Amino acid sequence: MADDDKNPAREVITDYAQAHFRYFRTADGTVYAQRNGHPVARPIRSQGTTGSHRQELMVGLFRDGLGVFNGTALKEALDLIEALALTEDVQPVYIRVAPGFDGATWLDLGRADGQSVRIHPTGWDIAVPDPREVCWRRTQLTGELPLPVKNTDGKGIDLLLRLCNFATAETECLAIAWLIGCLGPSVPVPAPFLTGPQGAGKSTGGRMLVRIIEGMTGDLRRAPKDEENLLAAVAAGWVTALDNLSHMSPDLSDAMCCIVTGAENVKRALFTDGDVFRVGYRRPLLLTGIDVGVIRPDLAERLLPLRLERPRVRRTEGELWAEYAEVLPVVLGSLLDLTVKVRAAEAETPTDLRMADFAHLCAQLDAATGLGALAAYRASLDDLNDDVIEGDLLAQTVLAHAAGLDAGAEQRMTSTEWLHCLSRVYTGDDFRPLPKGWPTTGKVLSDRLKRLQPTLAARGVLIDWGRTEAARYIEMTRSPAAPPHEQQAF
Template sequence: MSEHDEKSAVREVIAKYAMEHFAYFRTPDGTPYAQRIGHPIARPLKSQGVAGSHRQELMLDMFNEGLGLFSGTAMKEALDLIEALTISGSVRQVNIRVAPCQTAVGVTWLDLGRDDGQSVRIAPGGWQVRKPSADEVVWRRTQLTGELPSPQPGQGMAGIDRLWELCNFSDAESSALAIAWLLGCLDPAVPVPAPFLTGPQGAGKSTTARMLTRVIEGMSADLRRAPKDEDGLITAVAAGWVTPLDNLSHLSADMSDLMCCIVTGAETIKRALYTDGDVHRARYRRPLLLTGIDVGVIRPDLGERLLHLKLERPARRRSEAELWAEFSDALPAILGGLLDLAVEVRAQQVDVPADLRMADFARLCAQFDHVHHLGSLPAYRASLDDLTDDVIEGDVLAQTVLRHAATMGQGPARQSSSSWLDTLTRLYSGSAEDAPYRPLPKGWPTTGKVLSDRLKRLQPTLAARGVIVEWGRHSRQEDPARSRYIEITPGRGP
């Protein structure tokens, strides 16, 4: 046999073994994956990361079965052929931690992060731990996929109580909102606002954030520092489900906008590596959890996507070792109680609140209240109201608009953006004879266009305080040029 024939035979042996033991497919973004037949975990063909690649998996399987140790060249060529075959093959979605069931409506799955693929099936009639079939769900594992303990059945609210006993929430409303957020994290179809943990020094904000994260991600999960740029944050959220960011002291405008996209869902498109014209698509929507933010620097659109959870200093201090040993011991009961509650809550039929931006989460709160009457929906409204106050306190333009609206009476006022800029600037700077002059603050709008853009961002915040801002054009009877105007009307908000 010639050397060429020998190499071809080796490639054929590898390809035949691979096709007999693995199913190959592509994700909607075009990434090729391999899934062991009868097992729910898939691995990317090309990854060389610590989570392992299919190439490593295949090489190890063939070696353990006594087929020999093949050269890297032969393995690469065989996998290149298999990757090419996936172009015309099936397209499947891979998931991290939670996923909808592909074969049953209303059923979701929770990955326990175990090597044997055991997962939790959450259905309308109850939940159970078993290994899903390849048709039901496909899991993707990363270094951030920690292992969860087997949840204890029949816990109900007793399991939730064990979590509340370990956390330092200052009121029942914050406790209820924390559980509503955890319920949302179990449902891949529900965008959830990002909990923002506040409290005095020593209230255990970081510790509570770890606990909430580890209920979903396991004991190996930990808090992270905020990435410095967009690429870093997208990489962080793509590798896990819950993204906990600790001790944030400042958010740039771009990072704030990106967090809005992560909470409600978006995608990024970048040039694929080592190509000139191909692109790589990355879709993401993940639960965020934040601590340490001064809300005054939060932009209004992010403020609508936050969940204010208040903490207080504990009456009794415990050592780290004691606290986490107790939490680890309670985690199976906490997770079981959360799953029991998820089944109960999802069965409730309630109306969707139409006045809140994150209506899916508001509906979940209403379902939760229908079961246990803990007032999570009123608490969510109060949380948004608190955040609105904080946003206004940190935005001089919003304060000036509200101050002007208080003197307008009930009728609307229409002006061009430039005229509004002049009106608001005069009001703030104190150009009236009986008021001292104040220099304009940094970031004050310099043109009518900048003012218009700022007001669009502030529109929901101002509406929450009864001031409606709208844009339009004059009719030809009013102005032959049909110039644009901004209309401000006080007293029409909720």
């Protein structure tokens, strides 16, 4: 054959790629390649250790007898494919959990054959999803789950609870509710905070909960030092588990709030001056630790305290994890059975709780099983409010001042007047010095009260802001329906 009749290498690669793969883009403009009939998609620019599309393409060309091509030909072909894919329809990709057609939910088992679990209104099945219904994205953190066992009659839930050291039945039902919430791609769930005395098995219990969703390779990790590294870890998996927290900085606390309820970050694209890309995220989060110190009010509304106790009988790590691996298929099957049952239950949505979706899920769990999850969730939030108040002298001072008001009474002052008033309440007759971190201006006081507003409202003290013709004001009202708790002297 004459040289003029030969197809350039880039055309051979492009024709082969379009015949064996489907290319599409996501909302952020990233182009993905999906082998025909397979649900797993890879970004065509990825160089990750889980296998890039470039490597996948090179192996396919070689095994099908088309030869080995140099890097220049592959680059030119992928550049053309990427440009063509940008004209295609937008389709999202998912890690581990995804919404499907007709109200179904998919769970990626992380298997090479693409088998996944389809949870639908009448049950659940194991199948390979249609690539146009679900596109899975996998990373190095995507572990393989065993094939779940059907018709377990709830046996797996009992086996899981026997392996964990949860202190009370209320803690157990909250852990179950959280696991069910993790199987919902659109349900924000609070972050479980596994706490307890030293030796209670907090890290082990956290691993057990995480590995039900992430497989036996799922593990806990130390909290990153900055928000950027934390978000990188969040983007690479479904459940993010942080171990042995002893301190929570304001920046880390704010980042955790964003992870739980969802946020978007905009970054400059590499090697560009003006181009940017968007990173959206909302993931289940799990924390362990004995004590993290002062908890900020906005994070307290997004936490789910799960207390553990020290086991009476100790077991070796090898024995414990061998049993866990053996029962994991049954545990996962029982969780899927319970998820179907809970989603079919009818229940009203509580309108007074911040995490309304999770509160509704707890109400559905109660309707399906009678466990009392919603009452346990309310009690846990009440305990967290106590923790916030115990760690904030300003909150204690406001409650002490409000205790002297008549039920239903209103008191209105400017922020500067409130600062002087509350400072006098704190210093008392002995004129003790104000503590470090006490508000120094009316503006600082107003901002602090805005953060404390939900916590104080839970104790029957309502804070509101308004304006008259003369000035702005802050109004404090002692609710007649929910008087504040008795406060200890500070």
